[in-house]
Amino acid sequence: MTQGPVLIIGAASDIGRATAHAFAAKGHAIQLAARNSARLAADQTDIAVRYGVSVTLHDCDALATESHAGFVDSLPELPQIAVCVVGVLGDQAQNERDIQAAVAVMRANYEGPASLLAVLANRFERRGTGTLVGISSVAGIRGRASNYVYGSAKAGFTAFLSGLRNRLAKKGVHVVTVLPGFVNTQMTAGMDLPAKLTAEPQEVGEAIARAVAKGRNIIYVRPIWQIIMLIIRHIPEAVFKKLSL
Amino acid sequence: MMLSGWGRYPRLDTRLEAPRGEEALRALLADPLIARGNGRAYGDAAIGAPLTAQMRSFNRMIAFDATSGQLVAEAGVQLAEIISAFLPRGFFPLVTPGTKFVTLGGAIAADVHGKNHHKDGSFAACLDWIDVMGPDGVVTRCSRDENADLFAWTVGGMGLTGVILRAALRLRRVESAWIRQTLLPAANIDEAMDLFERNDAATYSVAWIDCLSRGAGLGRSLVMLGEHATRAELDLKRAASPFDIGRRPSLAVPFDAPSGLLNSLSVRAFNEAYYWKGRSGAGESYVNWDSYFYPLDALLNWNRIYGRNGFAQFQCVLPLESSARGMRALLEMISNAGAGSFLAVLKRFGAQESRFSFPMLGYTLALDFPVNARMLTLMDRLDRIVLEHGGRFYLAKDSRMSAATLAASDPRAQAFRDLRQSQSLTGRFRSAQSERLAL
Structure with a gap:
């Protein structure tokens, strides 16, 4: 059974790649988008060999917002589902010293992803169908000293997704917000993450495919994160500001 | 970091790197290393000394x-x-x-x-x-x-x-995802070996063996033969979608079992029940590929059932001519020790020419034992029986044999060592096992 194409923006990332596998396994054609997409040739072949679906490569620079409309026009077909996995963690200490580095993190986690989904949202709205998926972060729920530059950009992106969902709810277009928690990826390589809280990229990819199929609004990949964030949300600010989290 | 194989014994310190791509791997070659896949070798074969290269990202x-x-x-x-x-x-x-x-x-x-x-x-x-x-x-x-x-x-x-x-x-x-299994009970080791010889034409054959039974019932077994089922022989429902076996539930072992859980009493009870259930269910049936080939995979982390100290696998092969005598000697030693092996498997090998592979024409026996002083001593004794009968050992399972035992069991080890030295491999590719076995 051939299913409508799924666009993965940020396909060179571990979560992007795993998400592509999860949708290809369900029979969807796959559009892999990233900067310098030619380097994804091995993934293109891998997915095509495993699942017998068509896989195409597309250059996309999330920071070049003026190019986004042209990028969407250049796709062989407007996707049925678009997943935006774009983001960079950055280095909080560096971001505090070097404001330009901080701005780059803000742009990569908010401006770029929001711009891409905004362009796709308008096309999907015109067509009257489709699902948009944005990978945001639990770090966007409350700013913490250890990563608030990244967290603030993700907070903006989460709010953008929520607004988009609200706007498109009656237009046949669905928006899914994904808050993965810790994931064992290149982004977190070398960090000492607690095993029970850390998902594998494959888990995230499968959770996204499931969330799309079920029309979920907001998902945490491992349920424990929902509880953790519930607690973090409810700590009074007077206490919160003194914590080191 | 501390790393172990599937048997969780031994746990050894190693530097673990997960290179992404050939360039990153090449850069690691400065230190002696061993590649590690999914860590399913039981012992220390995929623990680098000092560096372990996790090959997980090479998966396209x-x-x-x-x-x-x-x-x-x-x-x-x-x-x-x-x-x-x-x-x-x-x-x-x-x-x-x-x-x-x-x-x-x-x-x-x-x-x-x-x-x-x-x-x-x-x-x-x-x-x-x-x-x-x-x-x-x-x-x-x-x-x-x-x-x-x-x-x-x-x-x-x-x-x-x-x-x-x-x-x-x-x-x-293959035409389907199903295996036509024929289950044949054998009252002792001689009957089991006789069944293997008579069913040499079967595509698949393996025996579960009760290594606690003694006397006339020494080595009583259930011999399982298998053939890939053709689409024509399946019932209508299965033939309609011959590769669909439905969802197979998997269970995880959530924590380390207390190390005494698998003792000779519990294994004896299990073996008794399993043998008689098998006897009464003897004959033909259709089994899906997953249950047939990978019964233990459904129990994720089954390696935890031996508890925190882990377990050691013992797998040897004996040449055909000494198999009957040698298997008897091994089984007598095990049953006299009352050493319950949860998993005990007997299998006939065909002939194989190879430089350093394990199989050869004869019979192989695979067992696992919890790691403790008594079992380690028992396994040393089993080593000696294998040597006396001209057999050798499976390195993917081994976690404890000595370099002397390897040398005595397999003259090819010296040739392999010479090759490694002459091609400058010894200083580059090195596992805890290759160090232990002086390869």
């Missing part, structure tokens, strides 16, 4: 030819992935060990075998070529025709000739 499939059934894939691809991609298209691995969570690289390095060894040979039989990164970082393609020596030593070479990067393997065509 590269090409598939549906006419020849040839798959080209990177070494980190697991058999489970191959099955889920190609069984729906009518292909199955030609040779598979008892777990599908083994990587291609691991399967080649250990030259694994399956229930069809007597007919189809070891994993080597399905290989067309292998790409190996040598000590200088150069990648060499080898096959039976091209760089034939490297190919011959790499298959079964436990990763000690270089890092296996990718391979071309041929899959077998």
Whole structure:
């Protein structure tokens, strides 16, 4: 059974790649988008060999917002589902010293992803169908000293997704917000993450495919994160500001 | 960090790196290393001394030819992935060990075998070529025709000739996901071996063996034969979607069992029940591929049932001419010790020519024991019986044998050692096992 194409923006990332596998396994054609997409040739072949679906490569620079409309026009077909996995963690200490580095993190986690989904949202709205998926972060729920530059950009992106969902709810277009928690990826390589809280990229990819199929609004990949964030949300600010989290 | 194999014994300190791509791997070659796939070797074969290269990110499939059934894939691809991609298209691995969570690289390095060894040979039989990164970082393609020596030593070479990067393997065509199983009870070891000899034509054959029974019932077994079911022989419902077996539930062992859980009493009770259930259910039945080939995979983390101290596998092969005597001696030693092995498997091997692979014409016995002083002593005694009968040991399972035992069991070890020295492999590719066994 051939299913409508799924666009993965940020396909060179571990979560992007795993998400592509999860949708290809369900029979969807796959559009892999990233900067310098030619380097994804091995993934293109891998997915095509495993699942017998068509896989195409597309250059996309999330920071070049003026190019986004042209990028969407250049796709062989407007996707049925678009997943935006774009983001960079950055280095909080560096971001505090070097404001330009901080701005780059803000742009990569908010401006770029929001711009891409905004362009796709308008096309999907015109067509009257489709699902948009944005990978945001639990770090966007409350700013913490250890990563608030990244967290603030993700907070903006989460709010953008929520607004988009609200706007498109009656237009046949669905928006899914994904808050993965810790994931064992290149982004977190070398960090000492607690095993029970850390998902594998494959888990995230499968959770996204499931969330799309079920029309979920907001998902945490491992349920424990929902509880953790519930607690973090409810700590009074007077206490919160003194914590080191 | 501390790392162990599937048996969780021994736990050893190693530096673990997970290179992404050939360049990153090449850069690691400054230190002696061993490649690690999914960590399913039982002992210390995939623990680097000092560096372990986790090959998990080398997991792409590269090409598939549906006419020849040839798959080209990177070494980190697991058999489970191959099955889920190609069984729906009518292909199955030609040779598979008892777990599908083994990587291609691991399967080649250990030259694994399956229930069809007597007919189809070891994993080597399905290989067309292998790409190996040598000590200088150069990648060499080898096959039976091209760089034939490297190919011959790499298959079964436990990763000690270089890092296996990718391979071309041929899959077998199958008409369904079902196996027609024939269950034959054997009252003792002689009957079991007789059943293997008489059923040499079966594609798959293996026996579960009760290693606690004694006397006239020594080595009583359930011999299981299997054939890939044709579509025509399936009932209508299954024939309609012959590759669909439905969802198979998997259970996880959530914590380490207390180490005394598997004692001779509990294993004896289990064996008794299992044997009589098998006897009463003897005959033909249809079993799905997952339950037939990988019964333990459904119990995720089953290695925890032996508790925190882990367990050691013992797998040997005895030449055909001494098998009957040798197996008796081994089983008597085990049953007298009252050493309950949860998993005990007997299997007839076919002939195999190889440089350093485990299988040879004869019978193989695989057992596992909890790790404690008494069991380690027992296994040393079993080693001696194997040596007396001209047998040898499976390095993918081994975690504790001595270099002297290896040397006495396998004259090929010296040739392998010489080769490694002459090709500057000794200082480059090194595992805790190769150190222990002086390879």
